[in-house]
Amino acid sequence: MILAGRRSALRRPGLPGVLVEAAFGVLLAAGVALETAAVLSRRPAWPVGAVFLLVTAAVCGAALLRRRFPGRAAAVAIGLCAVAELVDWRHGRQGQPAPIACLALLVVVASAVRHLPGPGGVAVAAGSGVVAAGTIERYATYLAQDIPNATTATKVAVAGWAVAVAVGLWRRLGDARRRALVDGIRRTERLALARDLHDVAAHHLTGLIIQAQVAQLATDADPPTTRATLTGIETAGAQALASLRQVVRLLRDDEPEIAPVPGSLAELVERFDGTGIRANLHLPDGPVPADWPSETTVGIYRIVQESLTNVARHARDARTVTVTLAHDGRTIRLRVADDGQPGRVIRPAGHGLVGMRERTAALGGELSAGPGTPAGWTVEATIPAPGGS
Structure with a gap:
Protein backbone atom coordinates (compact mmCIF):
# COMPACT_ATOMS: atom_id res chain seq x y z
CA MET A 1 0.00 0.00 0.00
CA GLY A 184 -10.86 9.38 -2.79
CA ILE A 185 -7.83 7.10 -3.00
CA ARG A 186 -6.23 8.84 -0.02
CA ARG A 187 -9.42 8.47 2.03
CA THR A 188 -9.65 4.76 1.15
CA GLU A 189 -6.05 4.24 2.23
CA ARG A 190 -6.59 6.15 5.47
CA LEU A 191 -9.58 3.94 6.26
CA ALA A 192 -7.52 0.82 5.50
CA LEU A 193 -4.75 2.01 7.82
CA ALA A 194 -7.29 2.88 10.50
CA ARG A 195 -8.70 -0.65 10.28
CA ASP A 196 -5.20 -2.13 10.57
CA LEU A 197 -4.38 0.01 13.60
CA HIS A 198 -7.68 -0.87 15.24
CA ASP A 199 -7.29 -4.59 14.60
CA VAL A 200 -3.68 -4.76 15.76
CA ALA A 201 -4.09 -2.57 18.84
CA ALA A 202 -7.40 -4.06 19.97
CA HIS A 203 -6.24 -7.65 19.60
CA HIS A 204 -2.92 -7.34 21.39
CA LEU A 205 -4.06 -4.89 24.07
CA THR A 206 -7.06 -7.07 24.91
CA GLY A 207 -4.68 -9.98 25.45
CA LEU A 208 -2.45 -7.83 27.65
CA ILE A 209 -5.38 -6.69 29.78
CA ILE A 210 -6.67 -10.23 30.31
CA GLN A 211 -3.23 -11.56 31.23
CA ALA A 212 -2.68 -8.65 33.60
CA GLN A 213 -5.97 -9.52 35.31
CA VAL A 214 -4.79 -13.13 35.65
CA ALA A 215 -1.53 -11.89 37.20
CA GLN A 216 -3.47 -9.85 39.76
CA LEU A 217 -5.41 -12.93 40.82
CA ALA A 218 -2.24 -15.00 41.25
CA THR A 219 -0.85 -15.07 44.81
CA ASP A 220 2.67 -15.24 46.13
CA ALA A 221 1.96 -18.86 46.98
CA ASP A 222 1.80 -19.67 43.26
CA PRO A 223 4.93 -18.03 41.79
CA PRO A 224 5.09 -20.34 38.71
CA THR A 225 1.69 -19.09 37.56
CA THR A 226 2.72 -15.49 38.16
CA ARG A 227 5.97 -15.92 36.24
CA ALA A 228 4.18 -17.65 33.36
CA THR A 229 1.60 -14.86 33.19
CA LEU A 230 4.24 -12.12 33.24
CA THR A 231 6.16 -13.96 30.51
CA GLY A 232 2.99 -14.06 28.45
CA ILE A 233 2.48 -10.34 28.97
CA GLU A 234 6.04 -9.65 27.86
CA THR A 235 5.59 -11.79 24.73
CA ALA A 236 2.25 -10.20 23.86
CA GLY A 237 3.72 -6.73 24.35
CA ALA A 238 6.62 -7.52 22.00
CA GLN A 239 4.20 -8.87 19.41
CA ALA A 240 2.00 -5.77 19.71
CA LEU A 241 5.02 -3.51 19.23
CA ALA A 242 6.18 -5.47 16.18
CA SER A 243 2.69 -5.37 14.66
CA LEU A 244 2.33 -1.64 15.23
CA ARG A 245 5.73 -1.05 13.65
CA GLN A 246 4.59 -3.04 10.64
CA VAL A 247 1.49 -0.88 10.26
CA VAL A 248 3.54 2.30 10.65
CA ARG A 249 5.82 1.10 7.85
CA LEU A 250 2.78 1.22 5.58
CA LEU A 251 2.83 5.00 5.98
CA ARG A 252 6.21 5.20 4.27
CA ASP A 253 6.24 5.43 0.49
CA ASP A 254 9.48 3.44 0.27
CA GLU A 255 8.32 0.45 2.35
CA PRO A 256 6.15 -2.32 0.85
CA GLU A 257 3.40 -3.94 2.84
CA ILE A 258 4.52 -7.02 4.73
CA ALA A 259 1.55 -9.39 4.65
CA PRO A 260 1.10 -12.22 7.13
CA VAL A 261 2.27 -15.51 5.64
CA PRO A 262 -0.30 -18.33 5.37
CA GLY A 263 1.00 -19.97 8.56
CA SER A 264 0.27 -16.85 10.60
CA LEU A 265 -3.39 -17.85 10.99
CA ALA A 266 -2.40 -20.94 12.98
CA GLU A 267 -0.01 -18.87 15.10
CA LEU A 268 -2.78 -16.33 15.74
CA VAL A 269 -5.17 -19.01 16.98
CA GLU A 270 -2.44 -20.63 19.06
CA ARG A 271 -1.57 -17.33 20.75
CA PHE A 272 -5.21 -16.79 21.63
CA ASP A 273 -5.07 -19.72 24.05
CA GLY A 274 -3.24 -17.39 26.43
CA THR A 275 -6.49 -15.51 27.10
CA GLY A 276 -7.98 -18.46 28.95
CA ILE A 277 -10.36 -19.45 26.14
CA ARG A 278 -9.50 -22.59 24.20
CA ALA A 279 -9.10 -21.80 20.50
CA ASN A 280 -9.25 -24.38 17.71
CA LEU A 281 -8.41 -24.01 14.04
CA HIS A 282 -10.29 -26.29 11.65
CA LEU A 283 -9.09 -26.55 8.04
CA PRO A 284 -11.33 -29.13 6.33
CA ASP A 285 -9.86 -28.42 2.89
CA GLY A 286 -6.23 -28.22 3.96
CA PRO A 287 -3.87 -25.32 4.66
CA VAL A 288 -4.22 -21.93 3.06
CA PRO A 289 -2.82 -22.16 -0.50
CA ALA A 290 0.53 -20.41 -0.83
CA ASP A 291 -0.48 -18.80 -4.14
CA TRP A 292 -3.30 -16.74 -2.66
CA PRO A 293 -2.64 -13.00 -3.10
CA SER A 294 -1.58 -11.03 -0.04
CA GLU A 295 -4.79 -8.96 0.04
CA THR A 296 -6.80 -12.18 0.52
CA THR A 297 -4.58 -13.62 3.27
CA VAL A 298 -4.34 -10.26 5.04
CA GLY A 299 -8.11 -9.81 4.87
CA ILE A 300 -8.80 -13.28 6.32
CA TYR A 301 -6.13 -12.79 9.00
CA ARG A 302 -7.63 -9.47 10.12
CA ILE A 303 -11.19 -10.81 10.18
CA VAL A 304 -10.13 -13.73 12.39
CA GLN A 305 -8.04 -11.42 14.55
CA GLU A 306 -10.93 -9.02 15.17
CA SER A 307 -13.37 -11.90 15.77
CA LEU A 308 -11.09 -13.41 18.42
CA THR A 309 -10.65 -9.98 20.00
CA ASN A 310 -14.43 -9.62 20.28
CA VAL A 311 -14.66 -13.08 21.86
CA ALA A 312 -12.08 -12.10 24.49
CA ARG A 313 -13.81 -8.79 25.19
CA HIS A 314 -17.48 -9.72 25.05
CA ALA A 315 -17.69 -13.47 25.74
CA ARG A 316 -15.81 -13.82 29.02
CA ASP A 317 -17.89 -16.89 29.93
CA ALA A 318 -16.95 -18.71 26.70
CA ARG A 319 -14.76 -21.77 27.08
CA THR A 320 -13.91 -22.51 23.46
CA VAL A 321 -13.86 -20.72 20.12
CA THR A 322 -13.51 -22.50 16.78
CA VAL A 323 -12.12 -20.96 13.62
CA THR A 324 -13.13 -22.84 10.49
CA LEU A 325 -11.66 -21.97 7.10
CA ALA A 326 -12.98 -23.97 4.15
CA HIS A 327 -12.09 -23.31 0.55
CA ASP A 328 -12.57 -24.84 -2.86
CA GLY A 329 -11.85 -23.57 -6.33
CA ARG A 330 -14.65 -21.00 -6.21
CA THR A 331 -15.45 -19.92 -2.64
CA ILE A 332 -13.73 -19.28 0.69
CA ARG A 333 -15.90 -19.80 3.76
CA LEU A 334 -14.70 -18.46 7.11
CA ARG A 335 -16.52 -19.11 10.38
CA VAL A 336 -15.59 -18.04 13.91
CA ALA A 337 -17.93 -19.33 16.63
CA ASP A 338 -17.71 -19.39 20.43
CA ASP A 339 -19.82 -21.19 23.04
CA GLY A 340 -20.68 -18.26 25.31
CA GLN A 341 -23.99 -18.28 27.16
CA PRO A 342 -26.95 -17.00 25.11
CA GLY A 343 -28.08 -14.53 27.73
CA ARG A 344 -24.65 -12.93 27.95
CA VAL A 345 -24.01 -12.46 24.25
CA ILE A 346 -23.44 -8.78 23.56
CA ARG A 347 -23.29 -7.48 20.04
CA PRO A 348 -20.04 -5.48 19.58
CA ALA A 349 -20.81 -1.76 19.28
CA GLY A 350 -17.40 -0.45 18.18
CA HIS A 351 -15.66 -0.19 14.83
CA GLY A 352 -14.51 -3.81 14.68
CA LEU A 353 -17.63 -5.25 13.06
CA VAL A 354 -17.75 -2.37 10.58
CA GLY A 355 -14.11 -2.96 9.71
CA MET A 356 -14.70 -6.69 9.18
CA ARG A 357 -17.59 -5.96 6.82
CA GLU A 358 -15.49 -3.44 4.91
CA ARG A 359 -12.63 -5.93 4.54
CA THR A 360 -14.99 -8.65 3.33
CA ALA A 361 -16.66 -6.29 0.86
CA ALA A 362 -13.25 -5.21 -0.45
CA LEU A 363 -12.59 -8.87 -1.30
CA GLY A 364 -15.95 -9.15 -3.08
CA GLY A 365 -17.64 -11.15 -0.31
CA GLU A 366 -20.28 -10.83 2.40
CA LEU A 367 -20.10 -11.06 6.19
CA SER A 368 -22.75 -11.82 8.78
CA ALA A 369 -22.48 -11.74 12.58
CA GLY A 370 -24.94 -12.56 15.32
CA PRO A 371 -25.98 -14.95 18.09
CA GLY A 372 -25.09 -18.54 17.30
CA THR A 373 -27.15 -21.73 17.61
CA PRO A 374 -27.58 -22.95 20.28
CA ALA A 375 -25.24 -20.51 22.04
CA GLY A 376 -22.43 -18.02 21.64
CA TRP A 377 -21.66 -15.60 18.86
CA THR A 378 -20.90 -16.51 15.24
CA VAL A 379 -19.13 -14.57 12.51
CA GLU A 380 -19.36 -15.95 8.98
CA ALA A 381 -17.72 -14.59 5.83
CA THR A 382 -18.10 -15.86 2.27
CA ILE A 383 -15.42 -14.65 -0.15
CA PRO A 384 -14.78 -15.54 -3.81
CA ALA A 385 -11.67 -17.67 -4.12
CA PRO A 386 -8.73 -16.04 -5.97
CA GLY A 387 -8.82 -17.07 -9.59
CA GLY A 388 -12.21 -18.77 -9.16
CA SER A 389 -14.65 -18.75 -12.04
Missing part, protein backbone atom coordinates in the same frame (compact mmCIF):
# COMPACT_ATOMS: atom_id res chain seq x y z
CA ILE A 2 1.39 3.37 -0.97
CA LEU A 3 -0.20 6.57 0.22
CA ALA A 4 -1.11 9.02 -2.50
CA GLY A 5 1.29 11.90 -2.32
CA ARG A 6 0.21 15.48 -2.04
CA ARG A 7 0.74 17.36 -5.30
CA SER A 8 0.30 21.00 -5.98
CA ALA A 9 -1.80 22.12 -8.91
CA LEU A 10 1.26 24.11 -10.02
CA ARG A 11 3.61 21.14 -10.00
CA ARG A 12 6.84 21.22 -11.94
CA PRO A 13 6.50 19.90 -15.48
CA GLY A 14 8.26 16.71 -16.50
CA LEU A 15 10.61 16.33 -19.44
CA PRO A 16 7.83 16.64 -22.07
CA GLY A 17 6.61 19.82 -20.37
CA VAL A 18 10.14 21.24 -20.29
CA LEU A 19 10.53 20.56 -24.01
CA VAL A 20 7.20 22.25 -24.76
CA GLU A 21 8.20 25.27 -22.69
CA ALA A 22 11.54 25.45 -24.51
CA ALA A 23 9.81 25.34 -27.90
CA PHE A 24 7.34 27.99 -26.72
CA GLY A 25 10.24 30.20 -25.62
CA VAL A 26 11.90 29.84 -29.04
CA LEU A 27 8.60 30.78 -30.70
CA LEU A 28 8.24 33.86 -28.51
CA ALA A 29 11.84 34.91 -29.19
CA ALA A 30 11.29 34.59 -32.92
CA GLY A 31 8.06 36.58 -32.65
CA VAL A 32 9.81 39.37 -30.74
CA ALA A 33 12.53 39.48 -33.40
CA LEU A 34 9.96 39.75 -36.21
CA GLU A 35 8.04 42.43 -34.35
CA THR A 36 11.26 44.39 -33.84
CA ALA A 37 11.89 44.29 -37.58
CA ALA A 38 8.29 45.35 -38.31
CA VAL A 39 8.42 48.29 -35.91
CA LEU A 40 11.75 49.50 -37.33
CA SER A 41 10.35 49.26 -40.87
CA ARG A 42 7.46 51.58 -39.93
CA ARG A 43 9.90 54.07 -38.39
CA PRO A 44 7.65 55.44 -35.64
CA ALA A 45 8.81 58.14 -33.26
CA TRP A 46 11.44 56.52 -31.06
CA PRO A 47 9.49 56.71 -27.75
CA VAL A 48 6.47 55.04 -29.38
CA GLY A 49 8.54 52.31 -31.03
CA ALA A 50 10.45 51.70 -27.82
CA VAL A 51 7.20 51.33 -25.85
CA PHE A 52 5.84 48.83 -28.37
CA LEU A 53 9.00 46.71 -28.27
CA LEU A 54 9.23 46.79 -24.50
CA VAL A 55 5.55 45.86 -24.16
CA THR A 56 5.92 42.95 -26.55
CA ALA A 57 9.03 41.61 -24.81
CA ALA A 58 7.49 42.01 -21.34
CA VAL A 59 4.26 40.21 -22.31
CA CYS A 60 6.29 37.33 -23.76
CA GLY A 61 8.36 37.21 -20.59
CA ALA A 62 5.18 37.06 -18.50
CA ALA A 63 4.01 34.13 -20.60
CA LEU A 64 7.19 32.23 -19.77
CA LEU A 65 6.60 32.84 -16.04
CA ARG A 66 2.90 31.97 -16.08
CA ARG A 67 3.36 28.60 -14.30
CA ARG A 68 5.30 30.08 -11.41
CA PHE A 69 3.29 33.31 -11.03
CA PRO A 70 -0.08 32.84 -12.79
CA GLY A 71 -1.82 35.79 -11.17
CA ARG A 72 1.03 38.28 -11.57
CA ALA A 73 1.78 37.13 -15.12
CA ALA A 74 -1.87 37.61 -16.09
CA ALA A 75 -2.03 41.09 -14.51
CA VAL A 76 1.18 42.19 -16.27
CA ALA A 77 0.16 40.79 -19.65
CA ILE A 78 -3.34 42.28 -19.55
CA GLY A 79 -2.11 45.68 -18.34
CA LEU A 80 0.68 45.97 -20.90
CA CYS A 81 -1.55 44.87 -23.79
CA ALA A 82 -4.06 47.51 -22.71
CA VAL A 83 -1.27 50.12 -22.74
CA ALA A 84 -0.27 49.03 -26.25
CA GLU A 85 -3.86 49.43 -27.42
CA LEU A 86 -4.09 52.92 -25.94
CA VAL A 87 -0.84 53.99 -27.64
CA ASP A 88 -2.04 52.46 -30.92
CA TRP A 89 -5.34 54.30 -30.61
CA ARG A 90 -3.47 57.55 -29.96
CA HIS A 91 -1.01 57.24 -32.85
CA GLY A 92 -2.97 54.95 -35.23
CA ARG A 93 -2.03 52.28 -37.75
CA GLN A 94 0.58 50.62 -35.57
CA GLY A 95 -1.03 47.13 -35.33
CA GLN A 96 -0.71 46.81 -31.56
CA PRO A 97 -0.68 44.72 -29.47
CA ALA A 98 1.69 42.77 -31.67
CA PRO A 99 0.52 39.34 -32.89
CA ILE A 100 3.13 37.56 -30.78
CA ALA A 101 2.03 39.57 -27.72
CA CYS A 102 -1.60 38.58 -28.39
CA LEU A 103 -0.57 34.91 -28.56
CA ALA A 104 1.39 35.21 -25.32
CA LEU A 105 -1.57 36.93 -23.65
CA LEU A 106 -3.95 34.14 -24.67
CA VAL A 107 -1.59 31.49 -23.26
CA VAL A 108 -1.31 33.43 -19.98
CA VAL A 109 -5.10 33.78 -19.78
CA ALA A 110 -5.67 30.04 -20.29
CA SER A 111 -3.13 29.22 -17.58
CA ALA A 112 -4.57 31.75 -15.12
CA VAL A 113 -8.16 30.61 -15.64
CA ARG A 114 -6.97 27.07 -14.96
CA HIS A 115 -4.94 27.69 -11.80
CA LEU A 116 -6.25 30.80 -10.03
CA PRO A 117 -9.08 30.65 -7.45
CA GLY A 118 -12.59 31.39 -8.71
CA PRO A 119 -12.62 35.20 -8.32
CA GLY A 120 -9.11 35.52 -9.76
CA GLY A 121 -10.00 33.41 -12.78
CA VAL A 122 -13.14 35.48 -13.41
CA ALA A 123 -11.16 38.72 -13.13
CA VAL A 124 -8.56 37.49 -15.62
CA ALA A 125 -11.24 36.34 -18.08
CA ALA A 126 -13.05 39.69 -17.80
CA GLY A 127 -9.88 41.79 -18.06
CA SER A 128 -8.60 39.87 -21.06
CA GLY A 129 -12.07 40.20 -22.60
CA VAL A 130 -11.78 43.98 -22.38
CA VAL A 131 -8.37 43.83 -24.05
CA ALA A 132 -9.76 41.53 -26.73
CA ALA A 133 -12.62 43.97 -27.34
CA GLY A 134 -10.13 46.82 -27.70
CA THR A 135 -8.07 44.79 -30.14
CA ILE A 136 -11.18 44.04 -32.18
CA GLU A 137 -11.97 47.78 -32.25
CA ARG A 138 -8.48 48.52 -33.59
CA TYR A 139 -8.72 45.84 -36.25
CA ALA A 140 -12.20 47.01 -37.22
CA THR A 141 -10.73 50.46 -37.82
CA TYR A 142 -8.05 48.98 -40.04
CA LEU A 143 -10.69 46.92 -41.83
CA ALA A 144 -12.63 50.07 -42.67
CA GLN A 145 -9.42 51.54 -44.09
CA ASP A 146 -8.80 48.47 -46.28
CA ILE A 147 -5.60 47.56 -44.47
CA PRO A 148 -4.46 44.03 -45.53
CA ASN A 149 -5.07 41.08 -43.20
CA ALA A 150 -7.44 43.10 -41.00
CA THR A 151 -10.29 40.61 -41.52
CA THR A 152 -8.17 37.64 -40.49
CA ALA A 153 -6.77 39.50 -37.49
CA THR A 154 -10.29 40.43 -36.34
CA LYS A 155 -11.47 36.80 -36.52
CA VAL A 156 -8.41 35.63 -34.63
CA ALA A 157 -9.01 38.22 -31.91
CA VAL A 158 -12.63 37.13 -31.52
CA ALA A 159 -11.96 33.38 -31.47
CA GLY A 160 -8.67 33.52 -29.59
CA TRP A 161 -10.11 34.93 -26.37
CA ALA A 162 -13.00 32.45 -26.37
CA VAL A 163 -10.65 29.51 -27.01
CA ALA A 164 -8.22 30.62 -24.29
CA VAL A 165 -10.96 30.89 -21.66
CA ALA A 166 -12.57 27.62 -22.76
CA VAL A 167 -9.25 25.73 -22.64
CA GLY A 168 -8.51 27.15 -19.19
CA LEU A 169 -11.92 26.07 -17.90
CA TRP A 170 -11.57 22.60 -19.43
CA ARG A 171 -8.15 22.08 -17.84
CA ARG A 172 -9.51 23.43 -14.54
CA LEU A 173 -12.31 20.85 -14.55
CA GLY A 174 -9.79 18.13 -15.38
CA ASP A 175 -7.63 19.16 -12.43
CA ALA A 176 -10.69 19.09 -10.15
CA ARG A 177 -11.55 15.57 -11.27
CA ARG A 178 -7.99 14.40 -10.67
CA ARG A 179 -7.96 15.98 -7.21
CA ALA A 180 -11.25 14.29 -6.38
CA LEU A 181 -9.83 10.95 -7.53
CA VAL A 182 -6.65 11.39 -5.48
CA ASP A 183 -8.68 12.47 -2.42
